[in-house]
Amino acid sequence: MNRPERTSVKRVAVVGGGITGLAAAHRLREIGIQTGREISFSLLEAEQRLGGVISSRQEDGFLLEAGPDSFITDRPGVLRLAERLGIQDRMIPTRPEHARSFVVRKGKLHPTPAGFYLIAPSRLLPFLTTPILSLKGKFRAGLDLLIPRRKSTEDESIGNFVIRRLGQEALDRLAQPMIAAIYGGDPMHLSLLATFPRFRRMEEEHGSVIRALWAAARRQSGADRSASTASGPRYGLFMSFDTGLQLLVETLRHRIPPETIRTGTAVEQISPDPGGGWRLRLRGSPGPGERFDALILALPGPSTARLAQSFDPGLGNRIAEIPYGPSTTVSLAFRKTDIGHKMDGFGFVIPAQEGFRIRGCTFCHRKYPARAPEGSALLRAFHDRLYSDLSDEELVEKTREELARLLGIRGEPILARVARYPGGLPHYPVGHRLIVTNIRDRVERHPGLALAGNAYGGVGIPDCIQSGESAADAVAGYLAQL
Template identity: 45%
Template sequence: MSHPQGKELSIAVVGGGISALAAAHRLVELAPRCRLKVFEATGRLGGVISTVHRDGYQIEQSADNFITTVPHAVKLCQQLGLEHQLVETNPQYRRTFVVRQGRLHKLPDGFLMMAPTRLWPLAVTPILSPLGKLRAALEYFVPPRRDDADESMAAFVRRRLGGEVFQRLVEPLVSAVYAADMEKLSVLATLPRFREMECRYGSLIRAMRAQRRLHPQTTHESGARYSMFVTLRDGLTSLVDALAARLPPGSVCLNTEVVGLQRA
């Protein structure tokens, strides 16, 4: 990366969260001689990522893992020499709970993100009413959508599995994972594989049961596919620290809010 007139490039990175730090790190790789400044409004780097160590516990204040099916974060850890610190989720605890009427209830075994791989745990869960269960079972017969138009994640789940499954199982799980409102999240941008399943198998239940035959070891998991996630042994702040350590000395300006940009 070079300036058209051969001048030294000046680059401002706004924010000191993980996105900005990864971008700054990449810029230094591409243009090692550039004059880089990272401006962070607060007094610390990492943005929402923050690992706290207290009373012998390690607490993540936001993200506590990242996905491995998209390779970039794992590759970044390898580049930074953190690959030996990557840890997988413990298979013994791969499950999710939702609160209903003040009590914790385990998500039905095999209920993965937006659809069940097993019907019996759904039939006996105390989270859903009999009518809600019946509506969920009818998903098998709901005709698939045939056009390519997008819809919200909320609309998709209500259409396939009914309002109760949406409200009591999917919404608490998915909106927590994405830290977003499911009424506004696009299903095609967020979890397109569920629309693909609908299209290919005609029903999510049919699709999930077909997958279960291929991966029988995951049938007791519930929630997200936790086997696809990893984290760093000392917390995700160690990724922030490793990125910051690779930036040129003096390039990070803390307590500096950017209020406007002007071309140099």
């Protein structure tokens, strides 16, 4: 047991200054104000800037999002926080007039069948007439209506689920690129229950994914039904901020006392303090390190796993079982007149079997207003590799070549930026929920320790905020009992 010393003001270290750590620090501040019981905390961030993978900036009239560009609103994390921060009126929806997307088939862009939802159709006619699937592939997908439900409640990969219910072709040509656009990674290795548990529920309750989607479409009101005619993901659920997602980061930064924020401070080692609490050794600081009563590790899984090794190797090993895959974005701006394609949508995805380097592309100037000056188009291609063997210039050129083939681009880009994320995104493996349960059980053995971030219960920004805030609540509850 690792009981802290009894002093009046308790000290908490929040390690990691991405959106998770910022949300945790902000929540600690809120709790302090609400309860009148001051919690002294430090937000320790290795880099010189806050925000982690979130990074938006203005350049030559373009609004560039290097990492995430949207958040989903069917999870409350961002909405509730934005309300408390008073920035809800700065939230902007995607542009409904362009709410459609494309899928590449044999090197050409085809509209995603209207009403197609990630792995299966909710509307019959657009699915039957799409050239993306062969007749045989459509017939096989339709067998979902007849195939008996699976009896086992065990986890399986989302890829396996799609093959089992809708067939290999539906996976290869539609589901794989759409799932990869959200999670990165190979659907054959991603946990169904940790990524899309609702598809398993659909199978259980309706005996068929297609039948469940039809039932959901029937339940929708008339107004909503028009939204479901848009093709691709449920775009009406996605939002951003007028000046980009960085607004959330900056607003949080200003709500946290400046003296608590310590950028350029990397935590190198964590050990239990003999007198209780935790000792953190910081990079470049000699001596035994700083003591804290409680600890929130708001880091990507691999970083948490490394730090946990020194005080609980079993915990570190369990966290290390959650793999992460790299991600790279290449933003390219062109004159609209240099692009042959009308780009009447939010972008496109490319099945892996098409043999392109890029996995997809967002038409940023179509998705949200004020992303590019009049007459310009801002495209953002994404890769699921780092391409460390290529310089930025080489990667820009390879990306441009592929976009030129797909969109009929003639001119050179007027702006090009590359952002590489070696850590990228977690690829929740089959059995992920059990891994997380084991991790939570082990964390219980360390009073005053909380883990948060995208490794555990969701990769999206709303999930990260939620996990950061829950970690802060747990730590505050622990300190209150001392």
